Amino acid sequence: MNIRAFALVLSLISLSVGSSQLAADPSATNEIDSEAFYCIRDMTPVRGFYVDNLSGDLKATLAAASAPDGAVYPEGSLVQLVPGEAMVKLSAGASPATNDWEFFELDVSPEGTAIRKRGFADVVNRFGGNCLDCHAKAEARWDMICETGHGCDPIPLTRDMLVLLQKTDPRCENNPSLTAEEIATLQALRQAATARN
Numbered sequence: 001m002n003i004r005a006f007a008l009v010l011s012l013i014s015l016s017v018g019s020s021q022l023a024a025d026p027s028a029t030n031e032i033d034s035e036a037f038y039c040i041r042d043m044t045p046v047r048g049f050y051v052d053n054l055s056g057d058l059k060a061t062l063a064a065a066s067a068p069d070g071a072v073y074p075e076g077s078l079v080q081l082v083p084g085e086a087m088v089k090l091s092a093g094a095s096p097a098t099n100d101w102e103f104f105e106l107d108v109s110p111e112g113t114a115i116r117k118r119g120f121a122d123v124v125n126r127f128g129g130n131c132l133d134c135h136a137k138a139e140a141r142w143d144m145i146c147e148t149g150h151g152c153d154p155i156p157l158t159r160d161m162l163v164l165l166q167k168t169d170p171r172c173e174n175n176p177s178l179t180a181e182e183i184a185t186l187q188a189l190r191q192a193a194t195a196r197n
């Protein structure tokens with residue numbers, strides 16, 4: 001083989017290594033699209049948050065969510081506390097730094113869901129906070145699920161505000177009507193979020 005042919009073979013090998021690395025990157029495969037997300041209150045409630053399983057094994061996700069000493073959530077688990085943020089569990093080994101969770105920042109409207117940001121270590125929410133920085137502080141046995149008392153820094157939203165955001169998910173068809181106080185709280189929340197955008 002002459003030197004030019006050898007160089008060509010070498011470059012083909014490195015090209016194919018490059019593309020298989022790309023395929024191993026779960027965000028590049030884009031398997032999860034905006035269709036995965038829907039009205040938060042149509043998901044299954046667990047204490048204060050909601051879950052589903054995009055691979056069809058809701059039972060396994062519920063078992064992990066209700067394990068008294070914590071558990072590793074199964075592949076396909078979708079977890080949400082508010083309509084605009086989600087965590088999805090990818091296959092084992094997909095992203096060791098995030099325990100295989102992919103973080104999503106979503107834009108929700110009556111038309112549906114649009115993915116505003118997605119990824120692993122560098123997704124930042126509307127309040128300027130990095131998802132992983134906070135969620136990684138949960139004790140290991142909770143698999144980066146914060147709730148309260150798992151070790152994460154608190155979020156600047158009271159339980160009432162969280163319930164209000166869940167009640168007003170614009171993708172839901174049966175949203176309850178709001179009191180004047182709730183409307184004022186909601187407006188203050190929207191302003192706090194847009195001030196950061």
Ligand code: HEC
Pocket residue numbers: 048049079080081085086087103104105123124125126128129130131132134135144145146147148152153154155
């Ligand atoms: C300031 C720290 C902080 C940041 C930043 C943050 N979270 Fe959280 N997150 C929390 C805390 C604390 C809770 C639990 C709140 C509660 O239950 O009252 C939570 C709850 C959640 C839940 C429900 C399950 C759970 O862990 O309790 C999801 C899903 C979630 N966050 C996703 C995200 C995503 C996605 C981002 C980034 C776009 C993000 N979070 C950014 C602290 C944070």
